[in-house]
Amino acid sequence: MSGSRQGGQEHGSFWRDNSLTLAFGTAFLLVLLGQALAGHADFNAQLTDDGLQRISLGEYMTSSDFAVDVTENWQSEFLQFFLFIFGTVWLVQRGSPESKELHKIGSESDHEQRMGDHAGKDSPRWAGTKDWRQLVYSRSLGLVMGGLFVLSWLAQSITGVAAYDEQQLRQLQDPIGWGAYLASPDFWNRTLQNWQSELLAVAAMVILSVYLRQRGSPESKPVGTAHTSTGVEG
Structure with a gap:
């Protein structure tokens, strides 16, 4: 969840260069x-x-029972990153590597973001444009995360009502429609129990990274960095 990092141009093997994605995948x-x-x-x-x-x-x-259990967790994860990506544009936490530097609150200038006339030869093609493509690309990460959240939340609601109705039928009770399920305690219990845990995890990571360190991790400040240093990554 840290900010952007510029690495060297050295290339190793495919497995090493993509080990983080491959391991977590x-x-x-x-x-x-x-x-x-x-x-x-x-x-x-x-x-x-x-x-x-x-x-x-x-x-x-x-089955819908398995699908709803999976999608209810996916939507909360995508919500976490969607809110964090957009929230960190304007919100800061003094001393946290998960925050940008205090004086950089906002969307920053084209020069700082290497956009438009300030784009380099190695910049993504749409970063150098000055029309809707730049507008979309400059917010593409948050928009995609938001879109994945909406889609997974929709999938949760559809599979959730199917699982709920199946349980109703097993108990010889009448099924309910999708609209009624969206207003039901079952749907919101599944949803809110995941949202609160994700928001707690983000808040804990942001504040604990002010005072605690993890040597070698880009999610932590260097071990000897002052607690008040903000936006500094290891």
Whole structure:
């Protein structure tokens, strides 16, 4: 979640140069599989208690019950980054490497952002334009994160009402429509329990990074840097 960092031009192997993405991407798939296995066992235990037939792992992974559990976490993560990306344009925290320097509050000048006439030969093509392309590209990260949040939240609502109605039918109760589900306690309980945890995590990271250090991490200031130093990265 730190600001931009300019590295050297040295290139190593594909695996080393992309190790952060590859490691977290692999971990994501392994944890997703673990969630599927655990959720499948739990779901079948519920079916047994209700006197219903158990289902296969494949059937569970294509079910609304699995999908809603996955998407409700995805939307909260994308919300976290969407809010953090846009929030850090105008909001600062003195002493945190997660904040920009105090005097740089705002969208900054074209010179500072290397836009328009100040774009370099290695700048992205749209950064050097002076029309709608520059406007869009200069906010593209936040817009994409916001779009992914909206899409995953929509997916959560659709899979959530399907899972909720399935449970209603198992209990011989009437299903409800999508609109009614959006106003239901089940939907907002699933949503808000994730939002509050993400906001707490961001707030904790921002303030703890003022006083604590992690040697070698770009999410931390250098170990010997003063607590009041802001926007300094290791």
